[in-house]
Amino acid sequence: MNSSTSQTDTSQPDLKDFETAHRSQVGVTRFVFAFSIFLAIAHIYINTIGTLPELWVSAFHFSGFGILCALLIPAHPSLLKSKTALIIDTLMIIALAGVTLYIVFFEDALYARGVTFDTGDWIASTVAILLALELIRRTSGWFIPTLIIVALTYVVLWGQWIGGTFSFPGLSVETLLYRSYFSTDGMFGSISRISWSFVFMFILFGAFLVKSGAGDFIIDLSRSLASKMIGGPGFVAVLGSGLMGSVSGSSVANTVSTGVITIPLMRKAGFPARFSAGIEAAASTGGQLMPPVMGAGAFIMASYTQVSYVTIISVAAIPALLYFLSVGFFVRVEAKRSKVIAVEDDGPTVKEVFKSGWHHIVPLAVLVTLLVQGFTPTYAAGISILAVIFSSWLSRHHRMNAMDILDAMVQGAKNMSTTAVLLVGIGLVVNVISTTGVGNTFSLMITGWADGSLIFTLILIALASLILGMGLPVTASYIVLGTLSAPALYNLIAESQLIEIMASGALPEAAKAVFMLVDPESLSKLAVGMSADEAALLLSQVPSDFKGMLLDQSLGAETIAMILVTAHMIIFWLSQDSNVTPPVCLTAFAAAAIAKTPPMRTGLTAWKLAKGLYIIPLLMAYTPLVGGSFEEMVRLTIFGIIGLYAFVAVMEGYLEDELNLLSRGLLLIATIALLWPGIHFVWQLIGAALFFAIFLKGFKSYPQTSA
Structure with a gap:
């Protein structure tokens, strides 16, 4: 391949x-x-x-x-x-x-x-x-x-x-x-600087991986793992695109390289053509959300936030997993509804794939190990390139010789050429934004238009990302939008967390000194807690010059850093929507060309299937999905998975069987209980129980007839 x-x-x-x-x-x-x-x-x-x-x-x-x-x-x-x-x-x-x-x-x-x-x-x-x-x-x-x-x-x-x-x-x-x-x-x-260091080294690493045969290994592994599942070929697309995207970082290239295999497989199994193209487009878009490369976004995010690259990719993993699961739920629902049959696959088994291609895991293991040990990403990528060469010699079929090494260098340089000139040119725009202060002005305008509402701020950023994405590539769109709107989003998320602390009566003593200057009578309420509305009103009286100090004293440096990462991660996620949202959705158009389906209708299908691009950023904004404690992450992940499945069922009107109006309404309630921020744990349990009750009621055996 x-x-x-x-x-x-x-x-x-x-x-x-x-x-x-x-x-x-x-x-x-x-x-x-x-x-x-x-x-x-x-x-x-x-x-x-x-x-x-x-x-x-x-x-x-x-x-x-x-x-x-x-x-x-x-x-x-x-x-x-x-x-x-x-x-x-x-x-x-x-x-x-x-x-x-x-x-x-x-x-x-x-x-x-x-x-x-x-x-x-x-x-x-x-x-x-x-x-x-x-x-x-x-x-x-x-x-x-x-x-x-x-x-x-x-x-x-x-x-x-x-x-x-x-x-x-x-x-x-x-x-x-x-x-x-x-x-x-x-x-x-x-x-x-990011372009000639991090981005180039990882593009070169990806070129060496592909030249060593890792692309074939990824597709074979995906087929062996997922082909026998309900809707197996669809899961091959989801899994294959996720794995390929984790090293390639390009949604269009991901679609073209994996789609030529996965879309015909889905069509053969009985999936509708437009749905097959939409799944490939949605899954390939998710490749840019999957560590370690993330379409250069991880490196730029690390530079903007001054948070380590390893931290960025570690907190990005669970949201990316949730996204791919949300796409996978659409696959299962459609497979059930269309009665997709199992397709005979004479490809290698999982054991055979690992036996012949286990050495492809070695460079990735080397990369992760070096990053965790604290080595710089460029150094880790350089050593991992050497690991690709050495590990290929453990293979019988893809041993890299001198010409293969030169070819990988050539392909890596060619792949980098358009990215390099693009990022250098975008630097001119970023320079204007920082020189003129347009970024701060734009952030203040967003805050003013949204009237301090976090949800409206997210909607405005999503609309802006869609408009920018009609002409800018995703990475460039993120750079511009992050420069313009990240400060506003960061302030709103940080202030929402501060309001929760004030309402609970847990505000640190050092922070209370600021409120003594604003409203001395509020100290008694801050000691025992107050309503969220009262806390928001009190916070609005704090001069902007003091808010930064107040946030530092109340939240701490580590929490502040994670909030900043959250703001940038949300913007990066929302920047992906131009890949699958009409009228300009290049990833969906590429998939439509393979499936021979109408481009615009395929784009609408891909947009529906990629709804995780909007739901998961909401979870990031309102919950500690990025950088939370272990217990919080486990709870959010479990209920998030169930809630996303319930959401898909509500959208499609189908779970394990056709949903009547009552079942669909109950699933909507379950979805809200599972995904609504700040809802009590008991309600989440009730929502999960409601989902499983409807799921088991409609559960049917899957047809095993081979095509």
């Missing part, structure tokens, strides 16, 4: 097809091969023993992968096999090399002049931005370049023309170009 591990989460051109069609010259093809190997080795060196300045590395990262993009993707499809394309790309390659060399050789001269631009500085910085716009246009279309242009012109031009909260006095063009090109805030800032 040929699997892609591209980390981009947008509909990308097929780089192999472009290379074949566009680059007929043997010399260009050989250069791409050699240059890809050079980029891979250079980045491995940089991430292990290299000590170059970060600005230089970021510039090299952009230029290197920009050159690869220029060679792989033409400026326009009409220029395929055209000499004009070769001339254009040659000029781009020279310019890309020039913008890096200029920083290396002329950065000191700029500071020697007191950061005053000369002609060369103007040309180099302007050309660098134009190159980023063109490369992103080639790989992702016009939306992102347009967004970048709007952001840059806002800083120097039209921001001063508008009134209201978004008015900005403006910066000089020289200052903007300096911050965009020469500083570590713009193109070559933190997002670029």
Whole structure:
């Protein structure tokens, strides 16, 4: 099976097809091969023993992968096999090399002049931005370049023309170009650093895994584990996409690589075509939620929150598991309703799969062990790449030789090319947001529109993520939306927890000193507790300058960190909905192409099947699903699983049998009792009992006839 591990989460051109069609010259093809190997080795060196300045590395990262993009993707499809394309790309390659060399050789001269631009500085910085716009246009279309242009012109031009909260006095063009090109805030800032370190190393790790045969192992393992279950082929899609997504991190690539196997399997078993495509799309979308890669989201989240990568992926595991179970419940319900029969599968058994492919687990075990032991993700990924090579020699059929290693490097570099230029370009937008304070303004607006309501804030963020997702890939959408709205969401979640503490009378003594300044008479109530409404009213009287200190004293540093992670995790989850939500749902469209079903109707089906993308973030916001104690996590997981199954049954009107109106109503009550935040444990038990009573009432034996 040929699997892609591209980390981009947008509909990308097929780089192999472009290379074949566009680059007929043997010399260009050989250069791409050699240059890809050079980029891979250079980045491995940089991430292990290299000590170059970060600005230089970021510039090299952009230029290197920009050159690869220029060679792989033409400026326009009409220029395929055209000499004009070769001339254009040659000029781009020279310019890309020039913008890096200029920083290396002329950065000191700029500071020697007191950061005053000369002609060369103007040309180099302007050309660098134009190159980023063109490369992103080639790989992702016009939306992102347009967004970048709007952001840059806002800083120097039209921001001063508008009134209201978004008015900005403006910066000089020289200052903007300096911050965009020469500083570590713009193109070559933190997002670029994440790209050339964490993201590249894990994409390269994924490429080595696929080259070693791990993709076949994942699919074979999924088929051997799930094929005999009720709705087995559907569970193969869920399990296979989850496992593949855990290392690939790309929903579209996940859909294409696993869907060509799982969708025909589901169709053969009797699942409707549109449902089969929807399941694959929903399951592949979940691949970006599954540790350890999470579509680059885990690395960016760690950078934003300053919480360790290991902590991020550890708290992400249970929500991801709940999501895949929610998709699996749709599979079981549809299998029962459509009377899907067991399909004869002459594939290998679980024992045979492990016997022939157990060595594929070794690199993942090495990766997890190194991360848990405290090694950096880049170091862990580098050692795990070596583990892939060594463990492949334990196989009889997929022993990696020198050419396989080179091919894996080439594929990893190609997979990274579009992601690299995208993340570098998004750095320009992030720089504008931080420079102008638009992020804080947007957060205040969200808080104002929602009137302090957490649920309305979540709805607004979900709508914003859907709109952004129509033009931005998921990772870029998360970066932009996280920068804009994470502060507002963090404050609301933190304040809701503080209100609970105040209402219970458990506020620490140090925190009460703040309320002594606001309302001395409230101290007696704080000692014994008050209603949630009274606590909220009292908290609203605290000046904003004191709220940060109050939260620190009341909640503690560890809880504060987990709340920040929760806010970013929610935004990251909601950013995934553009994959399966019409009108632009690229993952669903990719699945529809395989299943030969109407794209938009397939998107609606995938959107229904991916409802966990909305329910589980609600649980994150209102419960300690992220970072709670062991007892809390066990309770939330158990009741969450039952509640999600009940929710699916209510939506479908079917559990183990057709549900009448009374049973459906009772299941709705059970769903609310199981998933409603803060509900008493006894009510959750009643809800679970109600669910199982209806489940057992409709339980029927599953048909065993083979197809």
